[in-house]
Amino acid sequence: MKPLAAVLAVILAFAAPVRAAEVVGVSEAPIALEASNGELVRLPRAASTVFVADPEIADVQVKSPRLIYVFGKKPGETTIYAVDENEQVLLSRRISVTHNVTKLRSALRDMLPDARIDVRSVDGSVVLSGDASNATEVEDARKLARKLVKDDESLVNRIAVTAPNQVQLRVRVAEVSRDILKNLGFNWDAVISAGNFAIGLATGNPVLAAAGGLLTRNNGTNSLFGNFSSNKVDINGVVDALNTEGLISVLAEPNLTAVSGQAATFLAGGEFPILVPDSDGRVTVTFKQFGVSLAFTPTLINDNNISLKVNPEVSQLSSVGAVQINGFIIPALTTRRAQTTVELGSGQSFVIAGLIQNNTTHDVSKTPGLGEIPVLGALFRSDKFKRNESELVIIVTPYIVRPVSAPMLAAPTDGLVPPSDSDRILYGRSHGTRATSGPSGPVGGDGQGLIGAAGYVLD
Numbered sequence: 001m002k003p004l005a006a007v008l009a010v011i012l013a014f015a016a017p018v019r020a021a022e023v024v025g026v027s028e029a030p031i032a033l034e035a036s037n038g039e040l041v042r043l044p045r046a047a048s049t050v051f052v053a054d055p056e057i058a059d060v061q062v063k064s065p066r067l068i069y070v071f072g073k074k075p076g077e078t079t080i081y082a083v084d085e086n087e088q089v090l091l092s093r094r095i096s097v098t099h100n101v102t103k104l105r106s107a108l109r110d111m112l113p114d115a116r117i118d119v120r121s122v123d124g125s126v127v128l129s130g131d132a133s134n135a136t137e138v139e140d141a142r143k144l145a146r147k148l149v150k151d152d153e154s155l156v157n158r159i160a161v162t163a164p165n166q167v168q169l170r171v172r173v174a175e176v177s178r179d180i181l182k183n184l185g186f187n188w189d190a191v192i193s194a195g196n197f198a199i200g201l202a203t204g205n206p207v208l209a210a211a212g213g214l215l216t217r218n219n220g221t222n223s224l225f226g227n228f229s230s231n232k233v234d235i236n237g238v239v240d241a242l243n244t245e246g247l248i249s250v251l252a253e254p255n256l257t258a259v260s261g262q263a264a265t266f267l268a269g270g271e272f273p274i275l276v277p278d279s280d281g282r283v284t285v286t287f288k289q290f291g292v293s294l295a296f297t298p299t300l301i302n303d304n305n306i307s308l309k310v311n312p313e314v315s316q317l318s319s320v321g322a323v324q325i326n327g328f329i330i331p332a333l334t335t336r337r338a339q340t341t342v343e344l345g346s347g348q349s350f351v352i353a354g355l356i357q358n359n360t361t362h363d364v365s366k367t368p369g370l371g372e373i374p375v376l377g378a379l380f381r382s383d384k385f386k387r388n389e390s391e392l393v394i395i396v397t398p399y400i401v402r403p404v405s406a407p408m409l410a411a412p413t414d415g416l417v418p419p420s421d422s423d424r425i426l427y428g429r430s431h432g433t434r435a436t437s438g439p440s441g442p443v444g445g446d447g448q449g450l451i452g453a454a455g456y457v458l459d
Contacts, residue, residue, distance in 0.1 A: 029093065030077075030093060030094035030095060030096040031070060031080070031093055031094070031095045031096070032096050032098070033058065033070065033071065033072035033095060033096070033097045033098070034072060034097070034098055034099065034100045034101065034102060034121075035072050035073065035074055035075060035097060035098070035099055035100050036071075036072065036073075036100055037071065037072060037100065038069055038070055038071030038072065039069075039070055039071075040063075040067060040068070040069055040070075041067075041068050041069075041070055041091065042066060042067055043065075043066045043067070043068070043082055043090045043091060044066075044090060045066065045084050045088075045090060046065035046066055046084060046085075047062075047065055047066070047068070047082040047083065047084055047090050047091075048065075048083065048084055048085045049081075049082070049083050050062055050068050050080070050081070050082045050091075051080070051081055052070075052078055052079070052080050052095070053078045053079045053080075053081075054076070054078035055073075056073060056074065056076075057072070057073060057074055057075075057076040057077065057078045057095070057097050058070060058071065058072050058073055058078055058080070058095045058097055059071060059073060060080065068082065070095065072095070072097035072098075073097065074097065075097050075098055075099055075121060075124045076097055076124065077094060077095065077096050077097070078094070078095050078097075079092065079093065079094050079095065080092075080093055080095055098121035099121040099126055099148045099149070100148065101119040101120065101121050101126070101148075104119050104126075104144060104145060104148060105118075105119050107144055108141055108144065111140060111144070112132070112137050112140060112141065114133060114137075115130065115131065115132045115133065115137050115141070116130045116131045116132075117129070117130040117131075117132065117141050117159060118130045119145065122156075124154060125149065125154045125155065125156055126145050126148050126149050126154065126155050126156070127156040127158065128141055128142070128145055128155070128156065128157050128158060128159050129158040129159065130159055130160070131159070131160050131161075131162050132159050132160070132161055132162070133161070133162055133302070133303060134161060134165075134300050134301070134302050134303060135161055135165055135260045135261065135299065135300045136299075136300065136301050136302060138157070138159045138161060141157075141159060142155065142157055145157075165259055165260045165300060166257055166258065166259055166260065166400075166401040167257070167258060167260060167298035167300065167306055167308075167398050167399065167400060167401060168255060168256070168257040168398070168399045168400075168401050169255070169256045169257075169258070169264070169294075169296050169298065169308070169310075169396065169397070169398050169399075170253065170255050170396075170397045170398075170399070171252075171253065171254050171255075171256075171266075171294055171310075171312065171394065171395070171396050171397075172252075172253050172394070172395040173252040173253075173254075173292050173312065173314060173392070173393075173394050174392075174393045174394075174395075175314065175390060175391070175392045175393075176390065176391050177388070177389070177390040179386075179387070179388050179389075252268050252292040254266040254268060254292070254294055256294065256296065257401055258296070258297070258298055260298055260299055260300040261297070261298075261299055262297070263295060263296070263297045264295070264296060264297075265293070265294065265295045266293065266294040266295075267289055267291055267292070267293045267294075268291050268292045268293075269289065269290050269291010269292060269293065269315070270289075270290060270291060271287035271288060271289050271290070272287065272288055272290065272317060272331065273285045273286070273287055274286050274287065274288055274330055275325050275328055275330060277325065283325075288333070289315075290315045290316060290317060290333055291314075291315065291316075292312075292313075292314050293312070293313045293314075293315075294310075294311070294312050294313075295310075295311040295312075296308060296309060296310045296311065296396075297309040298398060300400070301343065303400075304345050304346050304400070305343060305344070305345055305346075306343070306344060306345070306346060306398050306400065307341065307342075307343045308341065308342055308343070308344070308396070308398055309339075309340075309341045310338075310339070310340055310341075310342070310352075310396055311337070311338070311339045312337065312338055312352065312394050312396075313335060313336070313337035313338075314335070314336050314337070314392055315333045315334065315335040315336070315337075316333070316334055317331040317332075317333065318331060318332045318333065318334045319331060319332070320332060320334075336392055338352050338394065340352065344398065346398065346399050346400040347397065347398075347399055348397070348398075349395055349396060349397040350395075350396055351393060351394065351395050351396075352393070352394040352395075352396070353391075353392075353393045353394075356389075356390070356391045356392075358387070358388070358389050358390075359387070359388040359389075360386070360387045360388075361384075361386040361387075362384070362386075363384040364382070364384075365382045365384075416431055417431070418431070419431055
């Protein structure tokens with residue numbers, strides 16, 4: 001019976017089902033590490049083998065059979081396993097490696113003590129959140145956090161700026177132009193006849209004496225005319241004298257508002273067409289801007305200081321340097337521009353001056369020989385003097401904008417009503433007014449203010 005029992009035991013052993021491979025689960029509580037930092041893990045028993053699934057994310061150092069050191073290398077997730085000599089699992093846990101945000105938090109507290117900025121590491125990205133008083137603090141925090149990530153896409157900036165982040169720029173462009181014109185000339189027309197012969201002299205502009213002693217001239221100057229005639233002599237003389245002065249002032253006051261770090265532009269002028277021929281003989285039209293233009297980019301440094309990049313330009317059409325294409329005259333542009341970057345407080349102003357243009361023209365025309373005679377030669381010369389002077393001054397004043405609610409603002413049309421028949425006929429009024437409801441006007445520091453809403457006055 002014993003041999004039969006042994007055979008049956010062997011048969012039952014082979015007939016029993018094969019056990020499935022054992023899958024070792026991973027603990028839910030991960031080992032949280034920061035890059036370049038580590039943690040000691042003590043095992044319940046001595047381990048014979050310790051390994052990490054992805055050694056590029058984390059690695060281990062075995063200090064003793066029961067003590068291992070786990071350290072993070074770069075952000076990511078992996079797993080760690082430790083087994084003993086009997087292949088019993090001693091440790092199976094996830095490892096979560098994040099950026100070294102502890103060091104970044106400490107640097108932000110030291111550099112920006114007044115800002116409330118929090119740092120988190122999420123899926124390989126660094127997320128900044130919280131509040132800052134101005135855009136400069138936000139930029140400083142971004143530069144510090146940028147060192148922890150490989151590119152800008154891995155940095156998420158959700159810091160809110162609590163202080164105003166808009167700047168209004170008031171620009172006053174003043175140009176004064178002065179023209180001086182002086183013209184002095186002597187014009188002669190003399191004829192002497194003797195028998196069948198005649199000899200004459202004519203200088204300067206033509207002199208035409210019409211019937212009745214009237215003088216016909218088109219040179220636009222003031223003239224003094226004299227005439228002597230006899231049977232054989234006819235002398236006409238005209239003295240041209242002109243002295244004019246003109247003064248022109250141009251003023252533009254553009255106001256622009258832009259977000260900190262963003263550019264804004266302004267143009268008060270127009271556009272003129274330019275003909276551009278191509279190689280096929282076709283002509284296209286493009287337009288060129290001219291007038292008073294302004295481009296500026298503000299950056300808020302703190303609650304009261306602004307870094308401002310300003311580029312004002314004043315241009316006008318000119319016939320000097322004009323180009324003629326296919327019978328069309330394209331004018332040139334006289335341009336004065338400036339570009340500068342300054343730092344100043346809200347409400348402070350700076351001036352761009354010294355843009356002075358001075359053009360002087362002096363023309364002398366004379367009769368050869370006679371015009372060279374001392375003293376008397378002045379009677380045979382014409383002198384024309386012209387001076388154009390212009391000066392451009394640009395005054396720039398930035399203001400930090402603090403927005404208010406809509407009911408605090410008034411429009412020019414608030415309270416405006418059409419005039420009644422009695423207003424139009426009896427009093428000649430073109431409009432009527434009425435009191436408008438709304439909040440009271442602004443209140444000063446002493447508690448005194450306006451009664452009723454503040455706004456525009458129609459007179």
